[in-house]
Amino acid sequence: MTTQPERQSLTFYPPRYFDLSPTYHSWAKLTAAGVHALRKPPPGLGHSTYISSVMSHKPFFRLFYYLNHPIRFVRVVGTVVEIGAPTPLLVLFTLDDGSGATVEVKLERLRPDQLDKTGTHESNTVVPNVRVESGIGFLNVLVDGTVVDIGTVLRVQCSLDSYRQINQLELKQCSVIKSTADEIRNWVGTAKYMRDILQEPWVLSAKDQAKLDRRYSREQQAKRDKEIKENQRKTLRQRAKEEWYRVRDEKKKVLEEKLERRRQKEEVLMNRGALV
Structure with a gap:
C-alpha cells in the first residue's frame, strides 16, 4: 500500500470542485489497509456540505480523504473472519483481505415498526438483499439467501464512518x-484503481477550475435569485394579508357605525313614545 505524503504538501480543493473528482461520486475500490489510510478533512476545510445541482446525494455522507482525493463511498472485497451483534439493531462483521489490516463493517437492522408488514420484501435490514436471523445462541446473516459464515468472501459497498478514531x-x-476467478478479478480491479487513480494526488487544471468557478457562480446567483423571489413572494403575501385585514376592519367599522346610528334612532323613537 502506498503511504500518503505529508498533508501539508497536498492541495485540498474546495467542495465546489468535487464534481470533477474521479472518486467523489464513485465506489472507491480500496483494500482494508486503504480504508484505514483515509483521513478526515484537514483543519479549515471542514465536512463537505456541498450538493451540486448536477449530481446530489441525500442524505449527506461523511467525507474522508485519500491523499487529497475526496471519498464518501468505498468497495472492499474480503473474507469474513468475525461476526457479532453488539446490540439488537446492529450486526458487525470483520473482513480480512490480506492487505495487512482488517476492517469492520456495520449492518443496521430495521426496527420492528420499520419492517414491511405486507411480506413483499424479506429483508429486515437497511440493505435490501441482506437478512438477519437471530435468537438465543445463534446469529445468521443471509445475503441473497446465502448464509454468511466465517470464511465467506464478500464484496461490500459502503459509506464511511469512524469509531474511537478507527475507520469503519x-x-x-x-x-x-462464489468463485476464485471472481475474487481474483475483483482484486485486480482494486489494484488497478489504487495504482491508476489513488497513487497520485488529484490535480485540477486552471481551465477546469475556471469552468467550475463559473458554474458555481451561476448556481450561487440562481440561489440568490431564488431567495430574492421567495422574499418578494413572502412580502407580497404579507402585504395582501395586511390589506385584507385592513379592508375587513374598515368594513367592520362601517357596519358598526351603521348599527350604532340605527340603534340611536331606535332609542330616540322609543324615548319619544315613552314621553307621550
Whole structure:
C-alpha cells in the first residue's frame, strides 16, 4: 500500500470542485489497509456540505480523504473472519483481505415498526438483499439467501464512518463472491484503481477550475435569485394579508357605525313614545 505524503504538501480543493473528482461520486475500490489510510478533512476545510445541482446525494455522507482525493463511498472485497451483534439493531462483521489490516463493517437492522408488514420484501435490514436471523445462541446473516459464515468472501459497498478514531464501513450493498476467478478479478480491479487513480494526488487544471468557478457562480446567483423571489413572494403575501385585514376592519367599522346610528334612532323613537 502506498503511504500518503505529508498533508501539508497536498492541495485540498474546495467542495465546489468535487464534481470533477474521479472518486467523489464513485465506489472507491480500496483494500482494508486503504480504508484505514483515509483521513478526515484537514483543519479549515471542514465536512463537505456541498450538493451540486448536477449530481446530489441525500442524505449527506461523511467525507474522508485519500491523499487529497475526496471519498464518501468505498468497495472492499474480503473474507469474513468475525461476526457479532453488539446490540439488537446492529450486526458487525470483520473482513480480512490480506492487505495487512482488517476492517469492520456495520449492518443496521430495521426496527420492528420499520419492517414491511405486507411480506413483499424479506429483508429486515437497511440493505435490501441482506437478512438477519437471530435468537438465543445463534446469529445468521443471509445475503441473497446465502448464509454468511466465517470464511465467506464478500464484496461490500459502503459509506464511511469512524469509531474511537478507527475507520469503519457502513454497509449499503453486498454480494457473495462464489468463485476464485471472481475474487481474483475483483482484486485486480482494486489494484488497478489504487495504482491508476489513488497513487497520485488529484490535480485540477486552471481551465477546469475556471469552468467550475463559473458554474458555481451561476448556481450561487440562481440561489440568490431564488431567495430574492421567495422574499418578494413572502412580502407580497404579507402585504395582501395586511390589506385584507385592513379592508375587513374598515368594513367592520362601517357596519358598526351603521348599527350604532340605527340603534340611536331606535332609542330616540322609543324615548319619544315613552314621553307621550
